[in-house]
Amino acid sequence: MKSGSNGKVQASIYGLAIIAIYTLFGTMIAVLFGAEFSKWISTHWIPNDLFFLIIIIFAASFFGYFEITMPNWLVNKSVSAEDKGGTIGTVFMAFTLVLVSFSCAGPIVQRTKIGQYCS
Numbered sequence: 001m002k003s004g005s006n007g008k009v010q011a012s013i014y015g016l017a018i019i020a021i022y023t024l025f026g027t028m029i030a031v032l033f034g035a036e037f038s039k040w041i042s043t044h045w046i047p048n049d050l051f052f053l054i055i056i057i058f059a060a061s062f063f064g065y066f067e068i069t070m071p072n073w074l075v076n077k078s079v080s081a082e083d084k085g086g087t088i089g090t091v092f093m094a095f096t097l098v099l100v101s102f103s104c105a106g107p108i109v110q111r112t113k114i115g116q117y118c119s
Helices: 003-033 035-043 045-062 072-080 087-110 113-118
Strands: none
Touching (some): 003 035, 003 087
16 A cells, blocks of 8 residues: 555544544443533533643653653553554544543534534
């Protein structure tokens, strides 16, 4: 497969994974906890402050104040799986984006026609 084609396939997987993850988690949260919980977790100050603190901790580590290291067993497992293909890595990149952007996207969904079906 040509590298240009591979890039388009990976980009498509990335986009579809974002859609699938939002749909899956949104449906699970609405069914298990109700729409009010998803509204609370995306707009209330407590979860948003927790997300903020996590980002500050990662930033401090990035700037060299301390070092966050992964457990050796996890690093070894990751290294051994590097040559098996990049699709799962693309899905995990999409999952990371969903986690980081949830507090931005949640309130928008709640205020649109889509949010009317959740409440």
